[in-house]
Amino acid sequence: MRLPIVSLGVVLLAFNAVTHASPPAPKVVATIGGEDVFQLLPVGAIPAIDDPEYVSGADAELQMQAEEPVLGVVIGGEARAYSLWQLDAHEIVNDEISGTAIAATW
Amino acid sequence: MVYARTLGSTTYTFQVSGRLWRNSLIMMDRETGTSWSQITGRAIDGRHRGTQLEKLEAIETSWEEWSKAHPETKLLKKSEEVLSSHYQSYFDDPEKLGLFRAQWLAERMPGKALVYGAAIGAHAVAVTEGALDDQVVAALLGDTPVVLARARDGGVRAFVARVEGEEFGLSRNPKTGEVTDAGGSAWDLGSGRCTSGPRSGLRLESVAVTPVYWFAWSGFYPNTQVID
Numbered sequence: 001m002r003l004p005i006v007s008l009g010v011v012l013l014a015f016n017a018v019t020h021a022s023p024p025a026p027k028v029v030a031t032i033g034g035e036d037v038f039q040l041l042p043v044g045a046i047p048a049i050d051d052p053e054y055v056s057g058a059d060a061e062l063q064m065q066a067e068e069p070v071l072g073v074v075i076g077g078e079a080r081a082y083s084l085w086q087l088d089a090h091e092i093v094n095d096e097i098s099g100t101a102i103a104a105t106w
Numbered sequence: 107m108v109y110a111r112t113l114g115s116t117t118y119t120f121q122v123s124g125r126l127w128r129n130s131l132i133m134m135d136r137e138t139g140t141s142w143s144q145i146t147g148r149a150i151d152g153r154h155r156g157t158q159l160e161k162l163e164a165i166e167t168s169w170e171e172w173s174k175a176h177p178e179t180k181l182l183k184k185s186e187e188v189l190s191s192h193y194q195s196y197f198d199d200p201e202k203l204g205l206f207r208a209q210w211l212a213e214r215m216p217g218k219a220l221v222y223g224a225a226i227g228a229h230a231v232a233v234t235e236g237a238l239d240d241q242v243v244a245a246l247l248g249d250t251p252v253v254l255a256r257a258r259d260g261g262v263r264a265f266v267a268r269v270e271g272e273e274f275g276l277s278r279n280p281k282t283g284e285v286t287d288a289g290g291s292a293w294d295l296g297s298g299r300c301t302s303g304p305r306s307g308l309r310l311e312s313v314a315v316t317p318v319y320w321f322a323w324s325g326f327y328p329n330t331q332v333i334d
Contacts, residue, residue, distance in 0.1 A: 030151065032141075032150050033150070035127060035128055037125050037127045037141075038125060038126045040124055040126060043122075043134060044122065044124075045124050046122040046124070048120060050119060053182075053183040054181060056178070056179065056180045061173075063183070065189075066168065067169070067170065069167070069169075070166070070167060070169050070181075071108070072164060072166070072167060072172045072176070072259075072261070073164040074163075074176065075162070078180070080179065080180050080181075080182070081176075081182070083169070083184065084166070086188045089188075090122075091122050091131065093182060094111065100162075101112050102108055102110055102111060103109045103120045103159075105108070105120075105144050106107075
């Protein structure tokens with residue numbers, strides 16, 4: 001059976017909040033398009049990755065399991081993969097591939 | 107989702123705002139504090155309000171399939187061992203949806219159903235996993251004919267089924283897996299290129315695909331078509 005892989009940078013944030021040591025009560029900080037914006041954690045409490053480092057080949061194999069889900073992107077012939085298990089804790093990677101600045105998000 | 111983070115001549119860096127809107131992540135750029143929806147890439151508040159980030163083609167698949175298709179791939183290095191998702195219990199529990207006012211059209215399918223979403227402007231389609239089994243799925247987004255299919259690397263991609271003003275359908279041979287149009291041209295739905303036949307060398311324009319839970323997709327696109 002295929003892995004259930006879902007783009008959920010999304011709701012994960014809510015559960016980060018729940019597992020946080022002393023979660024602040026969700027607070028409505030704005031209303032946009034008739035829908036509330038909830039603040040669950042302080043800005044940056046889930047740290048985005050700004051200085052990504054990479055491995056490849058055998059070193060990459062050592063870090064990964066076959067069934068581990070990845071976000072994969074190819075730009076200018078250069079392929080890059082991000083473990084989604086790793087991104088659970090970061091949600092955003094500010095990266096650059098073949099000269100294109102990208103944000104990989106989960 | 108992967109976005110280009112350069113607007114005009116300025117490159118922005120994004121952080122996690124700690125905020126949710128429509129049960130989904132709001133990204134915030136460090137330079138202006140603008141709030142951006144992760145699902146759509148659109149700025150919903152702040153200086154850039156109304157600006158759209160360019161969504162880049164990206165897929166979600168297993169490491170095994172990705173590394174087979176791209177043996178030269180670089181992998182974001184892990185600073186510590188990560189052996190599973192922190193959120194396994196969340197993924198496994200069909201009752202756990204978004205925290206707040208989860209809006210989904212429950213009569214159409216369960217909130218936790220995985221769908222592949224594609225949208226052009228306000229026109230959207232959600233295709234279920236089952237509908238993609240060995241098939242090319244066709245949908246009309248406004249005036250634009252679109253096809254969705256799972257490619258050999260495990261990724262689901264969508265393309266505009268029109269080249270040089272001509273619209274056409276695509277079908278997959280269940281035995282060989284080959285995708286062809288009625289005129290006998292063969293298409294690679296990983297790259298969108300025509301690999302042989304009368305349209306050889308032509309390329310289909312790609313449309314971004316978002317793998318997402320139904321409750322989140324239907325919150326953004328309540329009028330979405332559903333193909334299941």
